Amino acid sequence: xxxxxxxxxxxxxxxxxxxxxxxxxxxxxxxxxxxxxxxxxxxxxxxxxxxxxxxxxxxxxxxxxxxxxxxxxxxxxxxxxxxxxxxxxxxxxxxxxxxxxxxxxxxxxxxxxxxxxxxxxxxxxxxxxxxxxxxxxxxxxxxxxxxxxxxxxxxxxxxxxxxxxxxxxxxxxxxxxxxxxxxxxxxxxxxxxxxxxxxxxxxxxxxxxxxxxxxxxxxxxxxxxxxxxxxxxxxxxxxxxxxxxxxxxxxxxxxxxxxxxxxxxxxxxxxxxxxxxxxxxxxxxxxxxxxxxxxxxxxxxxxxxxxxxxxxxxxxxxxxxxxxxxxxxxxxxxxxxxxxxxxxxxxxxxxxxxxxxxxxxxxxxxxxxxxxxxxxxxxxxxxxxxxxxxxxxxxxxxxxxxxxxxxxxxxxxxx
Numbered sequence: 001x002x003x004x005x006x007x008x009x010x011x012x013x014x015x016x017x018x019x020x021x022x023x024x025x026x027x028x029x030x031x032x033x034x035x036x037x038x039x040x041x042x043x044x045x046x047x048x049x050x051x052x053x054x055x056x057x058x059x060x061x062x063x064x065x066x067x068x069x070x071x072x073x074x075x076x077x078x079x080x081x082x083x084x085x086x087x088x089x090x091x092x093x094x095x096x097x098x099x100x101x102x103x104x105x106x107x108x109x110x111x112x113x114x115x116x117x118x119x120x121x122x123x124x125x126x127x128x129x130x131x132x133x134x135x136x137x138x139x140x141x142x143x144x145x146x147x148x149x150x151x152x153x154x155x156x157x158x159x160x161x162x163x164x165x166x167x168x169x170x171x172x173x174x175x176x177x178x179x180x181x182x183x184x185x186x187x188x189x190x191x192x193x194x195x196x197x198x199x200x201x202x203x204x205x206x207x208x209x210x211x212x213x214x215x216x217x218x219x220x221x222x223x224x225x226x227x228x229x230x231x232x233x234x235x236x237x238x239x240x241x242x243x244x245x246x247x248x249x250x251x252x253x254x255x256x257x258x259x260x261x262x263x264x265x266x267x268x269x270x271x272x273x274x275x276x277x278x279x280x281x282x283x284x285x286x287x288x289x290x291x292x293x294x295x296x297x298x299x300x301x302x303x304x305x306x307x308x309x310x311x312x313x314x315x316x317x318x319x320x321x322x323x324x325x326x327x328x329x330x331x332x333x334x335x336x337x338x339x340x341x342x343x344x345x346x347x348x349x350x351x352x353x354x355x356x357x358x359x360x361x362x363x364x365x366x367x368x369x370x371x372x373x374x375x376x377x378x379x380x381x382x383x384x385x386x387x388x389x390x391x392x393x394x395x396x397x398x399x400x401x402x403x404x405x406x407x408x409x410x411x412x413x414x415x
Contacts, residue, residue: 057127060134061114064096068411071138073100074121075145077177078326079110080227083244084142087399088406095411098138100131100149108302121151128153136168140411142225143172145180146213159220171414173223173406175241176213176231182321183210183234190233191322193341193364195273210234223410229353230323230346239409240353243326244399247390250333252310256386262376264292265312267300267327275319275341275365282369283316292372310334313382314372319365322346328360329397332389337382339363339371354396359388 063069070088072081076099085097101112102121120127128150135141135149143149146158154160162172184196184203196203217224217235225241226232232240256262264283268276276296287294297308309315315331317324317340324340331338339361350358363371375382395401 057120057124057130058114058116060127060130061098061100063134063137064098066094066096068092068095068140069138070095070097070140070142070406070411071100071135072097072142072175073114073144073149074102074147075177076101076110076112077145078108078243079112080177080243080326081144082111082113083246083399084241084402084406085113087244087403088411090399091403091407102147123152125153132164136165136170138170140171140173140414141165142406143174145177146174146216147180158216162220162222171410173225173410174217174220175225175227176217176235176238177227178231178325179206179210180213181210181217181226181231181234183207183214186234187321190343191320191341193275193278193320193322195275195320198272223414225405225409228323228325229349230321230343232349233345239405240349241402241405242397243329244402245326245329245333245393245397247333247393247398250306250309250330251390252306252334254310254335256313256335256337256382257379261290261293262313263295263311264314264316264372265295265297265309266316267297267305269318273318273320278365279316279319279368282365283372286369286372291376305330306334309336312336314339314375316340316363316368317360319363319368324358324360329393332359333393333397335386335390337361337375337385338389339368350396354401356392356395357388359385359392361385 061071070085072085076082081099081101085099088095088097098113100114100116101110103115103117105118116127116131132150132153141149143158143162148154148156148158148161150161154164165172184194184207188194188197196206214234224235224238226235226238227241227243229240232238264286266276266279266283268274283292283294286292292314295308295312297305300308309331313336315328315336315338317328317331317338319341322341322343323346324342328338328340338359341364342358342360342362347358350356361371361375
């Protein structure tokens, strides 16, 4: 059975990493298992991946002994749950925090306090029960992306989980990460570059998910946080809890240069969400003209990414949804000049909440070639932008602001 489980895990890894290249019927099976994990295909997948009834479940999350105990789960996108937990612990000796991540086959190796394999999360009643007992000993629980913490235990009903935890004396709050609460319909109205205008079938599914999650947040009427500032337009009653990056991993003494041929780097997304296909033409034209050296950083291991970013002079983020996230923060922390499409009202919100201007140069697919050329012709401005990046990240994305927001608007008012 162990050999079969290992084989199934390897196959699952390959499927998840290469979904865009697979036949429609394979993707249909994957989608069926993901959307209906309690159905026949979902249960079969869990059994093959080591989540059968006889398999030994992972240990429940360790409960800290501090006065305030905060639990964050279950998504840990870009290690944010883990980093918010560390930021909270750093902010006060009274606070102990833990995060839980559901580990997906083929997923990223982000650090987590508890990483439970998808199969056990979905169907192991032993793990679900022990995790509920452990979580009930925390004083505060933060639901990420409106996803259930205990798999099938409460019928995958987040509201039922929250009510049960509150019955046990736990304070609950919610944190939206992105597409879980970002309305495609509203995003299309906000920017003509919106990726949601591309695929009507996918957009309809995402809209349904966002509407359902937004209705849950309104109905529950508990503290709500968002990880990116643009989401405040979708969830106006929320508080912005900025994403966190470890600046020490990205620090570089190398100064971006406009001399010779500046290196322009871009990390393409798995789909078309960042607009890679929209900016490729202008960038290739600049490269052919000898103006820049263009590098697509695809398939790079996370551990190697700081080196790749710090050897660039200009880093291109995303050019579609009108906001920014972890990748842009990492590039700013590295002191790179960052370009991206960030809507004016998002920039105004950032300035209002932080007193700082976001040092991401505005660019869209229509003008990216001209924007890069203008930057190269102005070394002084490139130098100013490079210096502003780490200052902004230290002030907004070091974890200090995030922990302060969580404490001020939830933890300290719920005691």
